[in-house]
Amino acid sequence: MWEKADGERLRELAQFLRTRRARMTPEQAGLPTEGRRRTPGLRRSEVALLAGISVDWYTWLEQGRNIQVSSQVLESIARALQLDADEKKHLFLLALQQYPPVSGEAAAEITPALQRFLDLQGTSPAYVTDQRLNIVGWNRIASIIYGEYETMPARERNSVWRTFTSPDVRGLLQERWEAHARHRLAKFRANYAKFAGDPWWTDLIGELNRASEEFRAWWPRHDVLNGPEGKKIIHHPAAGRLEIEQVSFVTSDDPGLTVTINVPTADGDTVAKLGKLLRE
Numbered sequence: 001m002w003e004k005a006d007g008e009r010l011r012e013l014a015q016f017l018r019t020r021r022a023r024m025t026p027e028q029a030g031l032p033t034e035g036r037r038r039t040p041g042l043r044r045s046e047v048a049l050l051a052g053i054s055v056d057w058y059t060w061l062e063q064g065r066n067i068q069v070s071s072q073v074l075e076s077i078a079r080a081l082q083l084d085a086d087e088k089k090h091l092f093l094l095a096l097q098q099y100p101p102v103s104g105e106a107a108a109e110i111t112p113a114l115q116r117f118l119d120l121q122g123t124s125p126a127y128v129t130d131q132r133l134n135i136v137g138w139n140r141i142a143s144i145i146y147g148e149y150e151t152m153p154a155r156e157r158n159s160v161w162r163t164f165t166s167p168d169v170r171g172l173l174q175e176r177w178e179a180h181a182r183h184r185l186a187k188f189r190a191n192y193a194k195f196a197g198d199p200w201w202t203d204l205i206g207e208l209n210r211a212s213e214e215f216r217a218w219w220p221r222h223d224v225l226n227g228p229e230g231k232k233i234i235h236h237p238a239a240g241r242l243e244i245e246q247v248s249f250v251t252s253d254d255p256g257l258t259v260t261i262n263v264p265t266a267d268g269d270t271v272a273k274l275g276k277l278l279r280e
Contacts, residue, residue: 006066007064009094009097010064010065010066010094011064012094013061013064013091013094013095014061014062014063014064016090016091016094017061017062017077017081017091018062020081020083020087021041021042021044021047021062021081022039022040022041023040023041024041024042024047024081024082025040025041025042026042026046028082029042029046029050029080029082031046031050044058044059044062047077047080047081050079050080051073051076051077051079051080052076053073053076053077057073058077061077061095069095069096071092071096071100071101074091074092074095074096074100075100077091078091078100088100089255099255101194109136109137110128110136110137110257111253114128114137114251114253114257114259115137117259118137118138118139118142118259119139119140121139121141121261122141122278123141123264123271123274123275123278124141124244124261124262124263124264124274125138125139125141125142125145125146125244125261125262125274126138126139126141126142126259126260126261126262127139127142127146127149127259127260128251128257128258128259128260129159129257129258129260130256130257130258131191131194131195131256132158132191132200132201132204133158133159133160133184133187133188133191134154134157134158134159135149135157135158135159136157136257140278141274141277141278142262144277144278145172145234145236145242145262145274145277146169146172147162147166147168158204159184160184160185160188160204160208161204161207161208163180163181163184163185164181164185164208164211164212164214164215165208165211165212171235171237172234172235172236173232173233173234173235174233174235176232176233178214179229180229180232181214181218182218182223183225183229185215185218185219185223186223186224186225187225187226189219189222189223189224189225190224190225190226192205193224205219229246230245230246231243231244231245231246231265232244232245232246232262236273236277238277239273239274239276239277240273242264242270242273242274243264243265243267243268243270244262244263244264244265244270245262245263245265246260246261246262246263247260247261247263248260248261
């Protein structure tokens with residue numbers, strides 16, 4: 001069954017590449033025109049030349065062969081065929097079954113629509129993280145519970161740094177701090193694989209090694225993990241014990257952004273406590 005599914009995926013990849021090659025003209029690609037052509041679009045050899053790969057390699061892709069292809073090769077093909085962002089995502093999903101790598105730069109801002117979505121969550125603390133696990137968007141109740149993100153320095157808004165260095169986070173989580181810290185670190189390690197050697201990451205890892213004994217002990221273990229934490233208990237200094245469950249999803253506009261919503265559990269009075277905090 002898996003072989004059949006892979007075969008269909010590769011046939012779809014081959015057809016997609018052929019249609020994108022057919023719509024390109026030599027003029028669009030910056031290539032000289034050599035009289036009339038029997039078929040529209042670029043030749044396979046021209047796409048291979050523009051992408052800096054061998055003609056055989058590109059031909060195998062268009063034939064739907066089951067070959068190993070790297071992200072770098074797909075990036076080159078996307079540039080050669082002048083694919084837009086959606087087409088590039090489609091290419092990567094067909095070839096590698098994953099999104100293209102997102103730039104190592106942190107997201108500068110979220111869209112107004114996404115901010116409105118966060119605000120509409122009301123008594124559910126909600127926030128957005130980029131691939132560095134920086135908090136780049138939040139609603140009011142998240143700021144009330146976890147700290148005033150509006151006034152924090154950029155480094156403090158990195159959830160890994162804050163987890164391992166902030167006494168406030170330890171106070172909120174108390175006996176559950178270690179489980180949360182290990183989960184956060186495993187997510188950070190999983191994301192680091194995409195940017196290994198990037199100066200921002202190596203600088204932060206070095207600073208965390210110096211600042212936190214736990215980080216220094218756990219980082220060499222190479223634990224990796226994706227997904228939300230599930231149920232959490234928070235001990236807020238004003239509201240008391242809060243019980244929440246996490247729901248997370250990646251945004252469709254930017255796969256480098258993850259939205260996390262802390263939904264109050266059905267059993268208990270967490271909703272009432274959070275509502276009171278919002279009214280104060």
